Amino acid sequence: MTVLTLRTLTGRPVQILVDQEIGSGAEGVVYPVADSPHVCAKLYSDFTRAAQLGPRMEALTGLSPVLWGGDCPEHLHVAWPRTTLRDHSGQLRGVVVPRIDGTPMLRLLDPGRRADLLDEATWRSTFAVAARVGRLFDMLHGAGVVIGDVSPSNVLVDRHGHVTLLDCDGVQFTDPQTGLLHRGEKFTPEYAAPEVLDGRPLSREHDLFGLGVMICELIMEGQHPFGGVSTAQPPSESVEQNIKHHNNRVTRPDRLVPSADALTAEILPGKILDLIRQCFEEGYERPERRPNGRAWAYELDQAAYQMMGCRYNPRHAYHRSSVACVWCARIVAGYGDHFPPPADWTMPLDAPVRGGLMLAPAPTTLSTYPAPPAPVNGREAAPPAVVPSRSSKQLRTIALIALIALIVLVIIVVAAL
Ligand SMILES: [Zn+2]
The missing domain is CATH 1.20.5 (Single alpha-helices involved in coiled-coils or other helix-helix interfaces)
Known part of the structure; x- marks a missing residue:
């Protein structure tokens, strides 16, 4: 076992197991800490860069958003750096961050793996996850923090669908002690607002554009709203170019080459489509018009409670505005089952099959469930599971x-x- 000992600002030694890498990113590598399973150490690869980060990281660890309760008091919603780590010469080498179990958000979009990662692997639960991401953004914006590097790889989801923001050391914030603004520097182009791609600084509104993209991706089974080849000549070659040219699949489908197996916006609840339009149409050139995290969370929660169950598959949930199960329709159309049933589920003999008749099964209503509870201090009660009856x-x-x-x-x- 190879151990590297660094010290916190107060001089406390921290033993880092540098031969047991947990993960790595562009800026550094994450390792376990010897005496605590609840934290880990992120060590920066570039020593010069680490030296520049010193004042920022001291100010950041002085803030304490780790205390935010979010929608589940037992869950840690923000992997905020706890303390800085320095070597014997006082040089900043890294930070201590909370260690959280979960899986990157994008893995939830793999139908084959989703059931292994979530207790309730349904479309309804992806709405619940999206709503939690909205509330998380709202909490951070309320505290004056700009996330900057909005990306589904920076959001971890646990088995219950609770979310945690990772890589918080790059956020934009103002030091309350000095009043100094520490600017965010990083962003992921596929989730960046058009004005940021044109060179303007990161902002709360930039976060809200990326939030809209992430939510669309989550509830549309991984389809990036700005993904695809444009119909214009010469065609755009990347998501980044499509964002710059305002080509998106939901509000401007004629601007991208149609994809036969793509989900269409008709499966989405009307209020969610309204928010998508507000984000990608009105809010495209007027960033202040983009819906905030709270607005997204409210409508996503409402939509989740308006989901119907399907008698052919206990994991099929669809919005009440659709006349029949949209996932059964996908099976009939030959696109497979997005939400495969549990192994012990006995499929009814009249269940839809590929190329078969699309029946309109009697939906199992969830209307007897109570209405979604109003959030109290940003917390929510656990929503009911989709149970066909x-x-x-x-x-x-x-x-x-x-x-x-x-x-x-x-x-x-x-x-x-
Ligand atoms: Zn179905």
Whole structure:
């Protein structure tokens, strides 16, 4: 075991297990810490860069947004750096950050793996995750923090769908002690606002553009709203160029070459489509018009509570504005099952198959569940799971058949006597 000992600002030694790498990024490598499973150490690869980061990291670790309760008091929503780490000469080498279990958000979009990563692997749960990301952005913006590097690889999701923001050392914030603005420097082009791609500084509104893109991606099964080849000549070659040229698949579908297997915006609830338009149309050139995290969270929560279950698959959930299960329709169209049922699930004999008739199964309503609770201090109650159940009409039919069978049996017995 190779151990590197560094010290916190107060002189406390921290033993870092540098032969057991947890992960790495553009700026450094993350290692376990010997005496605590709850934290890890991020060590910067570039010593010159680390020296420049000194004042920023001291100011950042002085803030304490780790105390934010978010939507689950037991869950840590922000992997905020706890303390800086210095070598024997006082040189900054890294930071101590919380160690959190979970999986990067984009992995949730793999239908084959989703059920292994989430307790409730349904479309409804992706809305719940998206709503939590909205609340997380709202909390950080309320504290004056600009995230800057908005990306689904910087959001970790646990089995219950709770989210944590990673890589917080690059955020933009003002030091309350000195009043000094520490600017964010990094951004991921695929989630950057058009004005930032044109060279303007990072801002809260830039975060909100990226939030809209991430939410679209989450609820549209990984389809990036600005992904694809443009219909214009010469065609755009990247997501970044499509953002610059205002080519997106949801509000301007004619500007991108159609993809046969793409999900269409019709499956989305109307209020969510309104927010997408507000973000990518009105808010494209007027950043102040982009919906904030709270607005997204409210409508996503509402939509999640308006989901219907499907009697063919307990993991199929679709919005009540659709006439039938959109995921069964995908199976019939030959695109496979986005939400494969549990292994022990017995599929009804009349379940839709590829190329078969798209039936309109009686939806199992969730309307008996209570309305979504209003957030209290930013916290929310756990939403109900999608549980398919027989409708009352079906139950009445079954009872009638049983009664007729009983009468016939009595007649046969009486006739035999
Ligand atoms: Zn279905």
